[in-house]
């Protein structure tokens with residue numbers, strides 16, 4: 001049962017409720033959510049619910065209708081985000097790619113493959129050391145020796161590792177080698193194994209059994225959780241059906257089904273599902289499109305010589321292409337690919353120590369109110385746990401960074417429908433000490449947001465930023481022709497406003513994060529006319545902090561501004577320098593110079609083909625530009 005606690009409950013009352021339930025034979029788990037704190041009480045015992053309801057501090061008691069309790073969404077509404085190793089998180093708005101060979105075959109083999117998959121974008125390494133093979137004569141894995149190599153490869157390439165456990169007797173030994181246990185399909189219902197692994201409290205990747213129903217799979221997760229871990233990641237890896245064209249049948253629809261039933265993250269394994277390498281990439285994309293939080297795939301540099309599962313192992317170059325495709329798809333489903341190190345949060349103490357006055361606990365500044373798309377960009381870049389500092393204007397974000405109130409700020413620079421955000425690029429020239437060090441793309445999805453319980457027929461006014469109203473004009477004309485559109489200073493702000501008004505006749509147009517933040521209801525999802533609506537954001541910081549912002553790739557973009565003389569051909573000279581050094585221009589804007597009527601400066605964002613070419617171009621640009629200012633180099637997808 002779920003015991004919802006009063007918001008002002010005292011520690012003493014909590015203690016009392018816990019001891020009461022334990023004395024009746026229940027296991028009690030505290031779950032702190034954004035909206036409420038609850039106790040989940042599970043066990044074989046039964047107690048008269050009214051007795052619990054009467055305890056001081058209890059708001060209400062709700063039964064859990066599903067056979068799985070700790071794993072159920074009824075108990076915990078928020079998505080669980082599983083942390084593996086120091087840096088990797090699975091679930092929430094991120095997509096993780098776990099890759100490696102089916103089996104660790106030798107030290108050299110796992111080292112080579114680890115290097116390749118890391119380079120291509122994997123954040124975790126897989127490799128079996130105990131292989132549950134159909135035939136007793138097939139390669140059974142290197143055992144502990146294999147785990148040693150796997151761990152060494154993970155450490156060398158800074159990736160947490162996962163490997164399959166097949167016997168409860170191995171738990172103690174394996175604990176020191178793996179960051180996440182893998183329970184294989186054949187062992188999904190090996191309950192003694194589940195209990196032994198659950199007891200460690202460590203993260204577990206739980207594959208779906210070959211012929212397991214979704215309920216059976218979730219009951220297996222329940223075994224792990226009731227034994228002591230809350231860090232479970234589910235993995236759909238294909239089930240046995242009458243179809244033999246593929247090794248198994250990938251049950252893509254299990255992904256959204258499972259997400260409704262449980263708060264645990266779910267990923268997919270297209271390698272074991274299809275059994276053929278040609279099908280792995282398309283099915284990875286299908287899984288991600290279906291809402292999976294990531295994929296685990298087999299990669300081998302010589303698959304034809306692999307000791308197991310060669311035919312389904314990707315060549316490293318196929319894997320690299322697949323990761324790029326996943327990265328392109330990610331914003332469409334409102335997620336971003338997990339990259340490690342993701343941001344300054346991953347900065348090593350060593351680097352931070354060399355950078356003067358850097359306090360990484362400071363919040364990240366953004367423009368808007370809580371729930372804004374800019375705040376979503378912050379959490380994609382810096383992690384869900386990052387603290388944020390809302391600012392009224394773009395200027396305030398720059399000021400907060402410049403004055404040292406915060407180290408980083410995140411500001412929009414362009415939108416696929418609205419074009420360049422001039423406010424941001426103008427401020428770059430006004431704050432010469434501020435540099436662009438990173439970027440993030442977010443898909444802008446507009447939803448119709450209302451006070452809980454309101455219906456379309458209640459709505460008389462719709463609030464949003466003018467862009468939000470314009471981008472949803474077709475929906476408004478069709479479904480709310482009589483409602484009055486009201487312009488507001490920003491989209492999330494309009495949700496804050498209708499929440500304050502608590503009036504069913506007022507609706508807002510904004511994104512899901514704003515609806516969640518202000519506890520409002522989404523009446524219609526994705527109401528924008530053009531779904532190809534993306535905004536790119538810049539990460540900015542002071543020059544002296546720029547090197548503390550780690551990116552997993554070397555910079556491939558730069559932004560700079562300049563003026564040219566008022567004669568024919570002066571801009572052409574600048575463009576010729578860019579052409580000579582193969583610096584492909586991605587953006588060229590002309591902006592008025594304040595205080596100098598009819599004079600303009602130019603702002604360019606361009607690709608950097610290599611460090612050498614960039615340095616040469618920089619030197620030559622100085623000869624042909626006036627007021628040349630470089631606003632940073634960074635990595636862009």
Ligand code: PEP
Nearest residue numbers: 102184185186207237272
């Ligand atoms: C594996 O991941 O190598 C494996 C054996 O997977 P499954 O348990 O899904 O068959």
Ligand code: MN
Nearest residue numbers: 102298308309
């Ligand atoms: Mn395999």
